[in-house]
Amino acid sequence: MGIGDNIIKLKGELPEGVELVAVSKTYPSEDILEAYEAGQRVFGESRPQEMKAKHGELPGDIRWHMIGHLQTNKVKYIAPFVELVHSVDSDRLLAEIDRQAVRCGRTIDVLLEVHIAREESKHGWDAEELKAYMAAGSAAAYGNVRLRGLMGIATYTEDAEQVRGEFTRLRELFDRFCANGCGPRFDTLSMGMTGDYRLAVECGSNMVRIGSLIFGERDYA
Numbered sequence: 229m230g231i232g233d234n235i236i237k238l239k240g241e242l243p244e245g246v247e248l249v250a251v252s253k254t255y256p257s258e259d260i261l262e263a264y265e266a267g268q269r270v271f272g273e274s275r276p277q278e279m280k281a282k283h284g285e286l287p288g289d290i291r292w293h294m295i296g297h298l299q300t301n302k303v304k305y306i307a308p309f310v311e312l313v314h315s316v317d318s319d320r321l322l323a324e325i326d327r328q329a330v331r332c333g334r335t336i337d338v339l340l341e342v343h344i345a346r347e348e349s350k351h352g353w354d355a356e357e358l359k360a361y362m363a364a365g366s367a368a369a370y371g372n373v374r375l376r377g378l379m380g381i382a383t384y385t386e387d388a389e390q391v392r393g394e395f396t397r398l399r400e401l402f403d404r405f406c407a408n409g410c411g412p413r414f415d416t417l418s419m420g421m422t423g424d425y426r427l428a429v430e431c432g433s434n435m436v437r438i439g440s441l442i443f444g445e446r447d448y449a
């Protein structure tokens with residue numbers, strides 16, 4: 229099966245309303261074009277310079293999502309065109325995205341990344357910390373970013389019940405923010421990757437980020 233077939237198969241399998249982000253980090257532009265020709269338009273990258281280079285050489289109607297940890301000094305590379313940043317893990321980063329968005333005359337959509345995995349190494353807000361941040365309403369000061377929802381990465385484990393527990397907690401946090409007046413545009417719950425996307429969708433995900441299942445094994449992360 230080729231890349232295009234993989235896209236078509238996945239799209240057929242995902243329920244209506246679940247957006248597929250094809251995670252193309254580390255793969256060459258030719259691979260992205262194959263997915264594009266099969267109808268895929270949303271691609272996820274984790275390195276700003278790599279995303280910028282691919283954006284420059286690929287069709288203009290591709291919608292680029294930043295899914296990896298983002299350093300403040302690299303926001304400038306992607307601010308002119310990025311559609312959605314999934315990985316906002318601090319107020320400082322949000323402030324910089326806002327600053328760069330103003331500079332570009334844009335509003336940039338973002339998700340807040342929540343740390344749900346058991347591993348210490350993963351990035352993201354602690355759930356309690358994020359509740360306090362949201363309750364304080366500080367993000368409202370940033371006029372050129374729009375909070376669209378939450379993102380999480382589950383623990384990498386065979387233990388489906390643990391992963392289900394992590395996705396469920398993120399879903400509950402998302403529902404809580406939705407109920408507490410985050411507005412109608414707070415509508416995106418990004419969770420699920422190659423190994424756990426079916427479980428994520430069962431737990432309420434409406435955006436999955438899938439790389440290796442589409443493009444094959446990666447040589448480096």
Ligand SMILES: *Cc1c(COP(=O)(O)O)cnc(C)c1O
Binds near residue numbers: 438
């Ligand atoms: C690499 C990556 C993915 C995709 O991983 P696969 O297991 O290849 O599907 C999804 N989300 C994030 C944040 C990633 O860094």
